[in-house]
Amino acid sequence: MSVPRDTPGRVVYRAASSSGSQLALVAPGLVVVLDGGCSPAVLSRLWLEMSEESTSFEGVVQTIPLLGADAVTSFAVAAWEADGPSSAVFSVVTRGAAIVDVHTADAEPRRFSSQGLRPWHLASFSNVTGLRFAGAPDAEGTTGELAISGDELPLVLGVASVDSVMWILDERQTSVVPRERSRPQTAPAAVDDGEITLERAPGRRTGRHGGAPESEAPAANRGRPSRVRIGTQTPFELHVPVCIGRRPRGPRQLSGDQVILAEVPSPTREVSASHLFIVQRGREVVATDLQSTNGTAVTLPGSPRIKLKQGDSIVLPPYSRVEIGDGNVIEILPAAD
Known part of the structure; x- marks a missing residue:
């Protein structure tokens, strides 16, 4: 069959x-x-x-x-x-x-x-x-x-x-049917506008919903941060999510967290204002197309190039390549040694 x-x-x-x-x-x-x-x-x-x-x-x-x-x-x-x-x-x-x-x-x-x-x-x-x-x-x-x-x-x-x-x-x-949380919810901690640029990318951040800083969480509960390279820029660690686009704005549902805003050139406007969202969850890197106009193309190691539909998400293993238009290529790299 x-x-x-x-x-x-x-x-x-x-x-x-x-x-x-x-x-x-x-x-x-x-x-x-x-x-x-x-x-x-x-x-x-x-x-x-x-x-x-x-x-x-x-x-x-x-x-x-x-x-x-x-x-x-x-x-x-x-x-x-x-x-x-x-x-x-x-x-x-x-x-x-x-x-x-x-x-x-x-x-x-x-x-x-x-x-x-x-x-x-x-x-x-x-x-x-x-x-x-x-x-x-x-x-x-x-x-x-x-x-x-x-x-x-x-x-x-x-x-x-x-x-x-x-x-x-x-x-x-x-x-x-929401699952019960393993620990009680606490009041959200005071944060700035919830958005940062690459130049201000932190080495640690306040945990979601005001919890302890993630850098203090037990190592077994999280993977080492993978690295992201945008074009020919120096790779950076994925300590926090990154939103990539022509003029990116962080997703509203993450207003309580910090998010890297990575602006890329797009002279023909193939890249949407907020085009791609990348986040590391545990040991996995997940990329989501943010309802982009022209779509997102992904090449996984050893696999043919595929086109994501608007709003699609995909798990990206190391050495995956993501194309968002106008020659902008994002690479997922392993954690630093």
């Missing part, structure tokens, strides 16, 4: 809360969730297969090794087959401890797992409104609606460390 090279709906994930969590790989029409201990060689081969223009569901599943030193004992794969006026058809494979909650328009949600079948359990589902991927330790039961907390991040194309993943086809079947 060949996979249509498009992704209906949207894919969102809850970032990993601990080491050893799962890995999610998202490509057009495909979502794969693996054990976090999967070897880099397997990830590389799998990503190459998922990135092929003519990839197939069977080819992706068969790329995951079941024997040997690199064997993957637990995984789930879902592929979109077709979409009609009121019907989305998916093929789903599970192995080991992986589970997929399948939500449909005409029946109660079904928790799909391997049930001990070898080498895996395969099924097709029609009228799908959403899928939720998680591991066996996850005890959250299925409900009539997919529940999101508002903490989820979008994933258009790439790899992320996750606790769970949701592929949402029908927003009407999605409910918002």
